[in-house]
Amino acid sequence: MDPYGAIQFSDWKTYMTNKQAKLKDQEKILEESSSQAVPQIFNGLSIYINGYTNPPQSELRRQIIIHGGDYQHYLKKSNVTHIIASNLTQAKCNEFRAYKVVKPEWLMDSIRQKQLLPWNEYRITGKDTAQKELPFQQANKQQIPQQQQKQQKLQEEKVEEDMENPQGKVLNANLLSVPWNRENTSVNPGFVKKYYSSSRLHHLSTWKSEIKAEIIKKLDEKFAVKGKGKKRKYDGTRIVMHVDFDCFFASVGLLDRPHLKDKPVAVSHVQQAKVDSSSDIASCNYIARAAGVRNGMHIGAAKQKCPELQVIPYEFDKYKAISETFYEVLYEFAQEIEPVSVDEALIEVSGDSLMATDIRNRIREKTQCEVSVGIGPNILLAKLATKKAKPAGQYYCSPEQVQQFSVSDLPGVGRAMTVKLENMGVSNVADLLKMKLPTLQSSFGPKKGQILYEFARGIDERPLKHEQERQSVSADISWGVRFETDEQAKRFMEELADEVSKRLLSIERKGKRITLNILRRRLAVGEAWKRLGHGECDSFSKSIALAIATDDSETIAQHSLDMLFSFKFDVTDLRGLGINITKLESHHGNETKQQKLSFSPTKETSPPPNNLPPEIDPEVFAELPPDVQEELKRQYNISEPGPLPPSPKRAENNTRPLSSQPLHEQQNLRTTSTEIQDIAIFDTSSSPSEPILTQPLASLPDIPPWSQLDPTSLLALPESMRQQVLQLYSTNPPSKSKYNYPVQLPPAPQQQQRHHHHHPDTKVSIRGRTRLASKRSPSPTMKGTTLTQMFNPKKSPHRHPSPEIRPPWESSIWNELPASMQAEIQADHRREQLARERNIRNDHFREARTKLMDNAASTAKIIDIPLPSQNEPKLLGNSAIEDVRQVLYQWIEAFPAGPEPEDVDVVVKYLLELVKTKNLENAQLAIMYFDDVTKQKGTVWRSCAKNLKQMVSDAVKALYNCGLRC
DNA sequence: ATCCTCCCCTAC
DNA sequence: TAAGGTAGGGGAGGAT
Ligand SMILES: Nc1ccn([C@H]2C[C@H](O)[C@@H](COP(=O)(O)OP(=O)(O)OP(=O)(O)O)O2)c(=O)n1
Ligand SMILES: [Mg+2]
Numbered sequence: 001m002d003p004y005g006a007i008q009f010s011d012w013k014t015y016m017t018n019k020q021a022k023l024k025d026q027e028k029i030l031e032e033s034s035s036q037a038v039p040q041i042f043n044g045l046s047i048y049i050n051g052y053t054n055p056p057q058s059e060l061r062r063q064i065i066i067h068g069g070d071y072q073h074y075l076k077k078s079n080v081t082h083i084i085a086s087n088l089t090q091a092k093c094n095e096f097r098a099y100k101v102v103k104p105e106w107l108m109d110s111i112r113q114k115q116l117l118p119w120n121e122y123r124i125t126g127k128d129t130a131q132k133e134l135p136f137q138q139a140n141k142q143q144i145p146q147q148q149q150k151q152q153k154l155q156e157e158k159v160e161e162d163m164e165n166p167q168g169k170v171l172n173a174n175l176l177s178v179p180w181n182r183e184n185t186s187v188n189p190g191f192v193k194k195y196y197s198s199s200r201l202h203h204l205s206t207w208k209s210e211i212k213a214e215i216i217k218k219l220d221e222k223f224a225v226k227g228k229g230k231k232r233k234y235d236g237t238r239i240v241m242h243v244d245f246d247c248f249f250a251s252v253g254l255l256d257r258p259h260l261k262d263k264p265v266a267v268s269h270v271q272q273a274k275v276d277s278s279s280d281i282a283s284c285n286y287i288a289r290a291a292g293v294r295n296g297m298h299i300g301a302a303k304q305k306c307p308e309l310q311v312i313p314y315e316f317d318k319y320k321a322i323s324e325t326f327y328e329v330l331y332e333f334a335q336e337i338e339p340v341s342v343d344e345a346l347i348e349v350s351g352d353s354l355m356a357t358d359i360r361n362r363i364r365e366k367t368q369c370e371v372s373v374g375i376g377p378n379i380l381l382a383k384l385a386t387k388k389a390k391p392a393g394q395y396y397c398s399p400e401q402v403q404q405f406s407v408s409d410l411p412g413v414g415r416a417m418t419v420k421l422e423n424m425g426v427s428n429v430a431d432l433l434k435m436k437l438p439t440l441q442s443s444f445g446p447k448k449g450q451i452l453y454e455f456a457r458g459i460d461e462r463p464l465k466h467e468q469e470r471q472s473v474s475a476d477i478s479w480g481v482r483f484e485t486d487e488q489a490k491r492f493m494e495e496l497a498d499e500v501s502k503r504l505l506s507i508e509r510k511g512k513r514i515t516l517n518i519l520r521r522r523l524a525v526g527e528a529w530k531r532l533g534h535g536e537c538d539s540f541s542k543s544i545a546l547a548i549a550t551d552d553s554e555t556i557a558q559h560s561l562d563m564l565f566s567f568k569f570d571v572t573d574l575r576g577l578g579i580n581i582t583k584l585e586s587h588h589g590n591e592t593k594q595q596k597l598s599f600s601p602t603k604e605t606s607p608p609p610n611n612l613p614p615e616i617d618p619e620v621f622a623e624l625p626p627d628v629q630e631e632l633k634r635q636y637n638i639s640e641p642g643p644l645p646p647s648p649k650r651a652e653n654n655t656r657p658l659s660s661q662p663l664h665e666q667q668n669l670r671t672t673s674t675e676i677q678d679i680a681i682f683d684t685s686s687s688p689s690e691p692i693l694t695q696p697l698a699s700l701p702d703i704p705p706w707s708q709l710d711p712t713s714l715l716a717l718p719e720s721m722r723q724q725v726l727q728l729y730s731t732n733p734p735s736k737s738k739y740n741y742p743v744q745l746p747p748a749p750q751q752q753q754r755h756h757h758h759h760p761d762t763k764v765s766i767r768g769r770t771r772l773a774s775k776r777s778p779s780p781t782m783k784g785t786t787l788t789q790m791f792n793p794k795k796s797p798h799r800h801p802s803p804e805i806r807p808p809w810e811s812s813i814w815n816e817l818p819a820s821m822q823a824e825i826q827a828d829h830r831r832e833q834l835a836r837e838r839n840i841r842n843d844h845f846r847e848a849r850t851k852l853m854d855n856a857a858s859t860a861k862i863i864d865i866p867l868p869s870q871n872e873p874k875l876l877g878n879s880a881i882e883d884v885r886q887v888l889y890q891w892i893e894a895f896p897a898g899p900e901p902e903d904v905d906v907v908v909k910y911l912l913e914l915v916k917t918k919n920l921e922n923a924q925l926a927i928m929y930f931d932d933v934t935k936q937k938g939t940v941w942r943s944c945a946k947n948l949k950q951m952v953s954d955a956v957k958a959l960y961n962c963g964l965r966c
Numbered sequence: 967a968t969c970c971t972c973c974c975c976t977a978c
Numbered sequence: 979t980a981a982g983g984t985a986g987g988g989g990a991g992g993a994t
Contacts, residue, residue: 184980194981201983204978208985248978269980279980295978314981341978412987414976445989465986472985479982533982541972576982 039114042069047082047107063111082119169572171527172482185482185532192495195477198269200249200282203316207342209470211327213507215337216467240464241347241356242374242382243330243363246391247295248343249283251369252319253312264288265310266302273299273311278530282314286391298530319343322367329362338464346379346464356394380460383411399458403430410455417444432456469587473511475499478519478534478576489571490561493579497557500579510549511581514556516563517541519576534575540567549585556581888926888933897938911948 047064064070083101106122175181182188196202245251249267254260264287270279277300284293284302291306302309323342330337333355334347349355356373363371373394374386384405385397406428408418418427424443426432433456441449454460475496483489504510519537528535542563550556560579888907911926931945 180979196981196983198981199983200981201978202981203983205984208978272979274979277979280982344978412976416975447988468986470985474984476983477981480980528982530982531980533980543972578983580984 038066038068040068041110041114041116042067044068044070045081046070047084049084063107067111169570171521172484172572175482175527175532176484181482181532185480186477186492187482187484187488189491190495191480191492192475192477192499195480196499198314199479200280200314200316203319204342207320207323208339211323211339211342212467214327215339218331219467238377239349239351240376240379240382241349241359242340242376242379242386243326243345243347243359243371244340244374244386244390245326245343246370246372247283247285247289248369249314249319250285250288250312251283252322253315254285255318255368257312260310260312262287263310264291264293264306264308265312266293266299267314268299268311269314270299271311271313273303273309275300275304277303278533284309322369325366326363326371329359329366332362333359336464336466338466346382348464353394353396360392360394378458378460379462379464380411380455381458384409402455402458403428403433405429407432410452412448412451417448420444429456469584470507470509471584472580472582473500473503473507473509473584474515474578474580475503476517476576476578476580478537478578479530480532481519481534481575481577482532483571483574486565486571489564489574493560493564493577494553494557496577496579497560498553500556500581501551501553504551504581507587509584509587510551512546512549512583512585513543513581514546514550514559514563515541515543515580515582516560517576517578517580518564518567518569518574520569521573521575523573528575537575539576542566545583549583885926908948 042064045064045068047069081100084104084107085101100119100123102119102122106117106119109122110117176185176187184194185191188194250265253267254265257265264285266281266284266288268279268281270277273279277298279299281293281295281297281299281302283295284297288302288306288309291309293302293306293309299309299311319342326343327339327345330345330347333349333351334345335350336348338346340346351358353375356375360371360373363369370392372386372389372392374382374384374389375394375396376382376385377399381397381399381402384402385395387405387409388397389395407413407421407426410429413421420443421427421432424435426435432452435453435456437449437453439449440452443449444452451460477496481492483492518540519534520540521534522536522538525536544559544563546555546559556579564577927945927949931949935942
C-alpha cells in the first residue's frame with residue numbers, strides 16, 4: 001500500500017513510467033515490498049522483454065522487479081539497458097543491434113548466483129535466432145471470406161428491408177395508457193433519479209467506485225502520516241484471501257427479521273410475487289438455494305421452484321453501512337486490498353487459516369453476518385476456494401484442486417466463453433488442461449488464451465489491483481425507457497446528462513469524449529419479457545470528441561441530444577439510453593483550475609450570442625475581438641459533413657441455442673470501421689493524381705482562417721478560452737465563406753446489435769452486429785475534398801436554415817424509400833437542417849434507417865469527430881501539454897551537458913507529429929517552454945532549442961503556409 | 967510491432 | 979407491477 005504512495009509522490013521517473021502502462025505501479029508495489037528480502041542485483045537496469053520467452057514473460061518480469069530492476073513495457077530508446085528474448089527474428093535482431101540482447105538464462109542465472117553476471121555470455125546472436133515456431137498467433141486474417149460473407153448478408157438484408165414493420169408504436173400507447181406505467185417510465189419527469197434510487201445494480205457500481213476512492217484516500221493519509229508503512233515481504237508464496245459475505249443482501253435483510261431466518265428468503269422489489277413476476281432476485285439465502293433459487297433469477301420463476309419463498313425488500317443504506325464495517329476490519333488485516341464489490345474483497349496477507357478464522361469472527365461480531373473466506377496462493381485459487389468455503393466457512397485451495405472445477409467456475413469465464421469452450425469439447429478444467437497454449441491463444445487471443453492455459457494449471461500471477469485512475473464515467477438506463485414525444489426524450493436526456501455531470505463534478509474530473517449509447521427496440525418484436533424492460537434491442541452508439549474537457553450538464557445534454565436526434569429514430573422505439581464520458585483529463589493536471597476560472601460564473605446572465613454551440617462558452621466568446629467573433633460564428637454555421645456511403649457489413653453472433661433467431665452460427669464475423677481522420681490537404685502522401693485534391697491545395701494560400709489569429713495572443717488567453725477557439729477552428733471549418741478550409745471527415749458511425757431473449761431461469765442474450773461501410777478508408781472522391789465541396793457545394797451555411805440545403809429528396813436513395821417513409825422524412829427535414837449533425841450523415845442515417853427498417857441486422861455508421869484525436873502524438877506516452885512540459889523539464893535537467901541526439905530525435909518527431917496533426921497549439925507551447933527552460937542552460941541546449949524551433953517553424957510554414965510565432 | 971478505436975464480455 | 983448499471987480487460991482490425 002505504501003509503496004504506492006512512495007512511487008506516486010517521490011520518484012518522478014517512476015511516475016512517468018507509470019503513465020506508460022497501467023500495470024506499472026502494481027509492479028512497484030511488488031518492488032517496494034520485496035526490496036528488503038531480495039538482493040537488488042538489477043538495480044539501475046531497465047529491461048525490456050521481447051516476445052514470448054521460455055520462463056514466461058510474466059515470471060521474468062516479476063523477477064526483474066523484485067530484484068530491483070526496472071521493467072519496461074515498451075522499448076524506449078532512452079532508457080532500456082537490456083532486452084531479454086528467447087529467440088529473435090532476423091528483423092528484430094537488426095532492430096536490437098544497439099542493445100544488450102540476452103537470453104532469459106542471464107537473468108535466471110544472475111538471480112541464482114545473487115549477482116549480476118556478464119551479459120556477453122548470454123547474448124543472442126543472429127544464429128541463435130532459431131526460427132522456432134512462436135506460439136504467437138494472429139487469428140483471423142481471412143478477410144476475403146469475410147468480405148464475401150458480408151456481401152451475402154447485405155443481400156439478405158435488402159430483401160428483408162422491404163417488409164413492413166408488423167408492429168407499430170401501438171406498444172407504447174398501450175403501455176403508457178396505464179397510469180401506473182406512466183409513473184414508472186421515462187415519460188415521468190424525475191424518472192432518472194427515481195430509477196437510480198431503486199436500482200440495485202446502480203448501487204453496486206456506485207459503491208464500488210466509492211470504496212475504491214476510499215482506499216485511495218486511506219493510502220494517502222497513511223503515507224502522509226507515517227511516511228512508510230509496513231511492507232509485505234515477498235517470499236515467493238503469496239497468500240491471497242477472498243472474503244465474501246454469504247448471500248449479502250439477504251443476510252443483511254434478515255438481521256431485522258429473525259423470524260425468517262429458517263425459511264427460504266430472497267431480496268426483491270416485488271413482495272407479493274405471482275409466478276409471472278419478472279422482478280429480479282438480488283440475493284437469496286442458502287435455504288432458498290437448496291430449492292433451486294438463484295441470485296438474478298426472476299421472482300416468479302423462483303416462486304415456482306420454491307412456493308414458500310419469503311421475499312424481503314432492499315435496504316440499500318444498511319448494505320452500505322455493513323460494508324463499511326466489513327472493510328474496516330479488512331484494512332486491519334490486509335497488506336494489499338482489492339475491492340471486488342460492496343460485500344467482497346481480495347486481500348493479500350501474511351497469515352494463515354487462523355487469520356482467516358480471525359477475520360470471520362471479527363466480521364461476524366461486528367456485523368452479525370457471515371462471511372466466507374477463500375484462501376490460496378493466488379487470486380484464482382482464492383476465488384475458487386470461496387466457492388468451496390461457502391456458506392460460513394473457509395477453505396484453502398491448492399493449485400491441483402483447480403482440476404475439480406468446471407471452466408465456468410473460473411473467474412473471467414462467463415457465458416460466452418463457456419459456450420465457446422463447450423464447442424471445443426471443453427467443459428471442465430481437466431479438459432482445459434489438455435488444450436495446447438497455441439490452440440487456446442488462437443481461439444481466445446494471446447492474453448485470454450494464456451490466462452486460460454495458466455488457470456488450468458492453477459497459475460495466476462496477477463497482482464491485486466490497486467487504484468487506477470478512472471477512465472470513464474457513464475450513466476445508462478435501459479429500463480422503463482418509453483417515450484411518446486421528442487420532448488419527453490429530450491427531457492430524459494437532460495436528466496441523464498445532469499446525472500453524468502454530477503458524477504463528474506463529484507470526482508472533479510472532466511472528459512473530452514461524449515458517447516451516446518442507444519438501445520432501440522427490435523422492430524418486429526413485441527413487448528419486453530421483463531416488465532418495462534428493454535426487450536430485444538439493437539444497439540447504436542455515436543460519439544463526439546471535444547477539444548475542451550467538460551463536466552457541464554448542458555454541454556453534455558446538447559451533444560447527446562444532437563447525437564440522439566441525428567439517428568432519426570422514432571422515439572417510441574427507444575428502449576435504452578446512456579451517456580459515457582471518456583478521455584478524462586488527468587486528475588492531477590492543472591488545467592482544471594484554469595478552466596474553472598474562465599467558465600460559467602455569468603453564464604446564465606449572458607445568453608450565448610446567436611445560438612452559439614454548446615461548447616463555446618458565451619463568456620469566453622464575448623471576450624474575443626469582434627472580428628474573431630464574426631469569424632467564429634461564420635464558421636460555426638457550417639455544417640460538418642458526414643460522408644458515409646454505407647457499405648454494409650453484417651455480423652451475427654448467435655450464441656443462444658434456444659433462439660428462434662436462426663441460424664447464423666458464424667462467430668466473430670466482425671469488421672471495424674475506422675474514422676476518417678485525414679484531411680487531404682494535410683495528407684502529404686496523397687497522390688497528386690487525384691484531381692480533387694488540387695483544389696483545396698490551390699486555396700491554401702488563402703490562409704487558413706485560424707492562422708489569422710495571432711498565436712501569441714492566443715497563447716495569452718486562458719487555457720479554456722484558447723481551447724475553445726482552437727476547437728472551433730479545428731472542428732468547424734468554414735464551408736464556403738472566404739476561406740476554403742479543409743475539413744476533417746467525421747468518423748464512421750458504428751452500430752452493433754444486441755438481442756435479448758427470455759429464458760425462464762437465466763437471462764440470455766444474443767448479440768450480433770452489423771455494419772455499413774466496413775472501412776472508411778478515404779475514397780478517391782472524398783480524399784482531399786473540403787467539407788463545402790463535398791456536401792454543400794455552394795450553399796450558404798445553414799445557421800439560418802436555408803431551403804437551399806440539399807434536401808433529402810435529392811438523395812439518390814430517395815426513390816427507393818417507401819412512400820410513408822418519404823413523408824416522414826420530409827417532416828423531419830426541417831429539424832435535420834437545424835441539427836448540427838452534418839447533412840451527409842443524415843442522409844446516411846436515412847439510408848441506414850431503411851436498412852434497419854424491419855431487420856435487426858443492419859447498421860449504420862455514425863459519429864462525428866471534430867477533433868484530430870486519433871493517434872494523438874505523444875512524448876514518452878504523454879500528450880497533455882502539462883505532462884509534456886514535465887518530460888521536457890526532466891530531460892533537460894537530466895543532461896546538463898546537452899542532449900543525446902537520439903533523444904532529440906524523439907522530441908523532434910513528437911513536435912512534427914503535432915504539427916502534422918494540426919495541434920499547433922501544443923507545438924507552440926512545447927517550443928516556448930523548451931526555449932524558456934533552456935535559456936539558463938548551456939549553449940548546447942540553447943542551440944538545440946533554436947534548432948527545434950526552426951524545424952517546427954519550417955514544418956508549419958511548409959504545411960500551412962503560416963509562421964509560428966513564439 | 968504497436969498504437970488506437972470500437973466494441974464484446976465479465977463481475978457484482 | 980418494477981427499478982436490466984457500469985468500469986475495466988482485452989480482442990479485432992485499421993493506421994502508422
Ligand atoms: N445478479 C446479482 C448478483 C448479486 N447481486 C447483489 C446482491 C448480492 O447479495 C450481492 C453480492 O453478490 P454475491 O455474488 O456475492 O452473492 P451473495 O453475496 O448474495 O451470495 P454468495 O456470495 O453467498 O454466493 O450483490 C445482485 O444484485 N444481482
Ligand atoms: Mg457474497
